[in-house]
Amino acid sequence: MPETSTSLFRSLRGRVTGIAVAGTALALLAPVPAMAASAQASATAADPVSVLKYTAKERREALAYWTTARIKAVGKSVDLGPTGPKAKPYKGATLKTVGRLFFVNARGADTWCTATAVKSANRSAVMTAAHCVRMGSSPGNTNTSMVFVPAYDKGKQPYGAFAVRSAATPRTWENDSLNDMSALVVDADKKGRELTDVVGGQPISFDRAVGGTVTALGYSATRPQLGEELLRCVGKTKRENGTQMIPCDLTGGASGGPWLADFDATTGKGKGVLVSVNASLDSLEPTKMYGEVLRSTAKKVYDKAQKS
Incomplete structure (x- = not known):
């Protein structure tokens, strides 16, 4: 990309x-002085x-x-291209x-x-x-x-x-x-x-076992929505590369969106327990979404x- x-x-x-x-032209990043960064790391290492x-x-x-x-x-x-096929507009209760x-x-x-x-x-x-x-x-x-x-x-x-x-x-x-x-x-x-x-x-769960079905949600910058509408993927989580993965092709703009367990993506019913957030896509298979296991x-x- x-x-x-x-x-x-x-x-x-x-x-x-x-x-x-x-959404705008990118400027150069300001470098962080090595000595300043080192001092900061030392001062906060315990936290x-x-x-x-x-x-x-x-x-x-x-x-x-x-x-x-x-x-x-x-x-x-x-x-960022067309929406889907795995990501679809969320149509349940608000x-x-x-x-x-x-x-x-x-x-x-x-x-x-x-x-x-x-x-x-x-x-x-x-x-x-x-x-x-x-x-x-x-x-x-x-x-x-x-x-x-x-x-x-x-x-x-x-x-x-x-x-x-x-x-x-x-x-x-x-x-x-x-x-x-x-x-x-x-x-x-x-x-x-x-x-x-x-x-x-939403309730949030830590140390939840990987393997259940979740709904991932996000305001993806794919068309025709272009961030204006909430999209969702539904899939079973799988442990992979030290984190967890679901089949999903949400992309830019969906970062940070919730992974909700115990949730009906069609009706919006259920507790919707947050078990992770959208973090990254596989570089070779952009239908794999990764999220941290919350420990x-x-x-x-x-x-x-x-x-x-």
Whole structure:
């Protein structure tokens, strides 16, 4: 996939990772000084979770930045080919918890991922992929202007937009591109309501056995939807290459979208337990979607977010 049409595509353990999309020309990355990166790693080596925080001013600016016109423009600027055959439009009951996550990536390009509101102590946690927050193995290259729009559909924002105030990722992702998952914390809405008080939250499971049927969801930049409509794949998980895999051809923009177990993709009924998120596609077989098995590191990331 050419870099001009996707933001963070690159090889990793025989896979293509970073299925977010970029809608504008890409700028050069600013290098991270080796001594500064080393000092940072030493200072935080004891903490397995890295937390990126946004100021109140940055959060206000993020909400102002993502206008209806800008959202429409970023969707129209990327076309990653036809949808399917495995990915199909989701037609079940409205999933209030799943939405588009808009941001400006580390290269300075407008882009988006997919994210999910989950049950949490602070009622404000959202799960997505780590590469939707920052570049792997590059501590200084982080994303900005992050806004979560739950239940986004064809320009409609029925529950408004929530600015991201912090993003927790595994330290192993920041330094070594391992464990591609992240837990965000969002601000309350304009009426002072916390996220899951407005849209609810999916339960999340850690150390769940690989092998069950899941529904993967995401706002893929494939046509005719081009990120405007939620797409889904349904398949049985299989352990592969140290993670888990399902047959799925969702692509750029679907990054961070949930893998839901105990869920009926046709009706939208069932608990919809989140067991992973879309992380990467196989570089040779783009019908294989990979997601991390959520274990102790993922639980620490989630706990860091839900308790903040």
